[in-house]
Amino acid sequence: DAGITQSPRHKVTETGTPVTLRCHQTENHRYMYWYRQDPGHGLRLIHYSYGVKDTDKGEVSDGYSVSRSKTEDFLLTLESATSSQTSVYFCAISTGQGAGNTIYFGEGSWLTVV
Amino acid sequence: AQSVAQPEDQVNVAEGNPLTVKCTYSVSGNPYLFWYVQYPNRGLQFLLKYITGDNLVKGSYGFEAEFNKSQTSFHLKKPSALVSDSALYFCAVRDSLDKFYFGSGTKLNVKP
Numbered sequence: 001d002a003g004i005t006q007s008p009r010h011k012v013t014e015t016g017t018p019v020t021l022r023c024h025q026t027e028n029h030r031y032m033y034w035y036r037q038d039p040g041h042g043l044r045l046i047h048y049s050y051g052v053k054d055t056d057k058g059e060v061s062d063g064y065s066v067s068r069s070k071t072e073d074f075l076l077t078l079e080s081a082t083s084s085q086t087s088v089y090f091c092a093i094s095t096g097q098g099a100g101n102t103i104y105f106g107e108g109s110w111l112t113v114v
Numbered sequence: 115a116q117s118v119a120q121p122e123d124q125v126n127v128a129e130g131n132p133l134t135v136k137c138t139y140s141v142s143g144n145p146y147l148f149w150y151v152q153y154p155n156r157g158l159q160f161l162l163k164y165i166t167g168d169n170l171v172k173g174s175y176g177f178e179a180e181f182n183k184s185q186t187s188f189h190l191k192k193p194s195a196l197v198s199d200s201a202l203y204f205c206a207v208r209d210s211l212d213k214f215y216f217g218s219g220t221k222l223n224v225k226p
Contacts, residue, residue: 031212042120042204042218043158050212058213090157094212099146099165103206103214105157 002104003027006091012112019078021109023091025071031094032074033103034058034066036087043090049074081113116141116209120217127195127224135190135220137205146208147188149179151201152219158204164188175199195224 003026013019023032031050035043035058045058047066055066063085065077078085091106117140127133139145146165150158162173169181179190190203205217 033214035216040218043216045213045215048213092214094214096212099144100163101146101208101212102148102160102163103208104160105150107157108155 002093002106004091004093004104004106006089006106006109008109009107010110012114013081015082015113016080019081019111021076021089021091021111023074023076023106025074025093027093028071029093030071030096031101032068033092033094034064034074034076035090035092036060037090037108038087046076046089078111081111083113085111086113087111116207116213116215118205118207118215118217120203120205120220122220123218124221124223127222129197129224129226130194133192133195133199133222133224135203135205135222137188137190137217139186139188139205139207141207141209143210145181145183145186145188147179147181148206148208148214149173149177149188149190150204150206150216151175152204153201161190161203195222197224197226200224 005024007022033048034046044060049055049068067075089109094103119138148163149161152158164181172178
């Protein structure tokens with residue numbers, strides 16, 4: 001258990017509405033990530049954070065923004081949700097221990113945009 | 115750019131037989147390689163990793179992986195498959211900025 005909590009776990013929303021997913025960790029890890037999982041694509045990195053207020057874009061960042069105002073929380077926002085953003089979203093942390101740095105995942109947030 | 119390829123969408127094996135799930139990678143610099151397993155409606159669980167040293171890495175649940183630098187491969191193996199091993203398996207590589215890149219996943223079906 002990597003001490004990661006995602007909320008909400010399931011959400012249905014309408015096209016054009018804003019949506020925020022929250023990731024909370026309890027172990028003060030420096031690195032946090034948001035991925036989306038889609039059939040045939042595996043996991044694709046949306047954004048990641050390497051510290052408070054330090055974030056960077058991943059492979060599929062268009063339409064998404066993130067914020068990290070505290071070490072323990074990493075928020076993913078869909079400013080105006082579209083049907084193409086229907087997906088499973090996973091938050092992750094990495095231990096940041098040099099060469100042995102390993103990533104661990106939360107349980108996922110299922111988002112449906114109708 | 116870093117990338118991972120899992121050439122098989124699905125692998126079928128009979129219980130008790132050995133299994134192999136294939137992964138090839140492309141990375142600049144030292145390869146840091148990982149395997150994860152995902153059960154339905156769950157997050158990914160860490161199985162094992164290669165950082166340096168022995169080319170055969172042992173991990174959780176009896177899984178192991180063989181690193182081959184010349185073939186840029188990191189195949190996941192298990193000597194004797196169990197029905198409970200049926201799941202989705204992901205290979206991943208980490209780059210020098212601590213970003214992790216994942217393959218598209220391989221569904222393992224172990225039949226009784």
